[in-house]
Amino acid sequence: MTDADLPAFRAAxxxxxxxxxxxxxxxxxxxxxxxxxxxxMLQQTTVAAVVPYWERFLEAFPTVEALAAAPESAVLRLWEGLGYYSRARNLHAAAKAVVERGEWPRSVEGLRDLPGVGRYTAGAVASFAFGLPAPIVEANTLRLYARLLAYRGDPRSSAGQAALWDFAERILPPSPSESGESGSGVDPGLVNQAVMELGGTVCTVKEPRCGECPVSDWCGAFTTGLQSEIPLPKARPKITEVTEATVAVRRADGAVLVRQRDADERWAGLWDFPRFEPPSELTTNVPTLDARQPALPLGDGDTPLLAWLSTAVQEQTGVRCEVGAGLLEIRHGVTRYRIRLLCYGGTRLGGRLRSGATMRWIQPAALTDLPLSKTGRQFATRLADLSWEGDSP
DNA sequence: AAAACGGGGTG
DNA sequence: CACCCAGTTTT
Structure with a gap:
């Protein structure tokens, strides 16, 4: 596509x-x-998944000031289930930065200085909110641009990214200041929305609907019949299988022990039951723990693991406990992991919470208010229906 | 340049 | 189950 084609391309x-x-x-x-x-929210997340989260989030935090003033835990709770939780922590930190600053950065460079705002997000906010001629490349436009350009290399490589970002900039309408006159009158934000929409709904990954495409006349891939070859697919990561174990330690009054994950851990800021990755030789012989009531009587397969968990809980939390009931097994596939999570019930024997870590005894019903991981929430939800040895009446 | 990120939707 | 998703940050 030559520069001379651009006005007609944009119009179509x-x-x-x-x-x-x-x-x-x-x-x-x-x-x-x-x-x-x-x-x-839309970073690596589908529109369908985001809509309800966005509605709830804006209702809870209607302004950037409200978000900045909120406890991080409340932000994470509203993010629960959306994944990639560093986004929520960065969003919260960025809100504080904007409020501290007193106004929004109105340039791509200024926006990029906010935590969690990269080249794409900065361009998106700059063009959608401020009408600046800022280019964007994300999943939809990567595919669209690669096909328009008939780009045969890897569009995710440095060279590919350079070509795509260059194209993304080229298709934007000249701004009034750039053209030195009245400008084209076309909103760059609208062009960016349009290319993303086209990439998302017509120029799809599989079986693109080129018959419905308004710009197929300018599409190198369509012209040469290479729609299904371009872009090259993303390399698929190898799946890692992992078995973990987690323990709901219960006190006489029914409260269970939870801890807040440290800043340098996965799920930083979220809460969790004491959770471990035991040596594989301790878990391979554990029979399937279906959720059952009463709790599964434990056999030889579990015994070494239970002793190990008891020690692990004490080392992590300071609390001495007997781990004695197989409650539940959760199988969870996420990103590149396939997880088998063995959930046990334990009873507090004594000991004090270790200082320096954030831990709490909490009634199971109150876990609703804490941000948990997907599997943590599953366990917490089932906990109300489970009872085990050592129950107080 | 590659890996981590521990979630969900879709066919 | 395979593949993908309005990416960013860390290693």
């Missing part, structure tokens, strides 16, 4: 978008705050 794109663009909630505003929240 925008006509199509006006007729076929989805009415997504964050497209109804030019306020940087809700737009920024949506962009961070």
């Amino acid at each position: 794109l925008l006509d199509w978008y006006a007729a076929h663009g989805r009415d997504l909630p964050w497209r109804r505003t030019r306020d940087p705050y809700p737009i920024w929240v949506s962009e961070v």
Whole structure:
């Protein structure tokens, strides 16, 4: 596509978008705050998954000031289930930075200085909220641009990224300041929304609907019949299998022991039951723990693991306990992991909570208010229905 | 350049 | 189950 083609290309794109663009909630505003929240939530996350989270989040934190003033734990609780939790921590930190600063950065460079805002998100907020001619490349546009350019190399490589970002910049309408005159009158944010929408709904990964594409005339892949060869697929990571064990240690009053994950751990800031990855020789012979009531009577397969867990709980928390009931087994596939999580019940024997770590005894019903991981939430939810040896009446 | 990120939707 | 998702940060 030559520069001479660009006005017609943009016109066809925008006509199509006006007729076929989805009415997504964050497209109804030019306020940087809700737009920024949506962009961070949408990082590596589908639109369908984000919509309900975005609605709840904006209701709880209607302004950047409200978000900045919130406890991190409340932010994480609203993020629970969305994954990639560093996004929530960065969002919270960035909100504080914006409030401290007194105003939003109004440039790509300024936006990129915010934690969790990279090249794409900065361009998105700059163009959608501020109407700046900032290019964007993300999953949808990577695919669209690679096909338009008939880019045969790896679009995720340095060279590929350079080519795509260059193209992303080239298709934007000239701004008034750049052209020195009145400008094109076309909103760069609208062009960016349109290319993403086209990539997301027409220029799809499998079986792109080129017959419905408003810009197929300018598409190198379509012209040469290479739609299914371009772009090259992303390398698939190898799946890692892991078996872990977690313990709900219960006190006489029914409260269970939880700890907040440290800043340098996975799930930083989230809460969790004491959780471990025991040596594999201790878990390979553990029979399946279906959720059952009463708790599974434990056999030879579990015994060495139970002793190990008892020691591990004491080392991690300071609490002495007897681990004595197989309660539940959770199988969970996430990103590149396939996890078998063995859930046990334990009874407190004595000991004090170690100082220096954030830990609490909490009634199972109150776990609703704490941010937990997916599997932590599953265990917590089932806990109300489970009872085991050592129960107080 | 590669790995981590521990979640969900879709066919 | 395989593959992908409006990426960013750390190693």
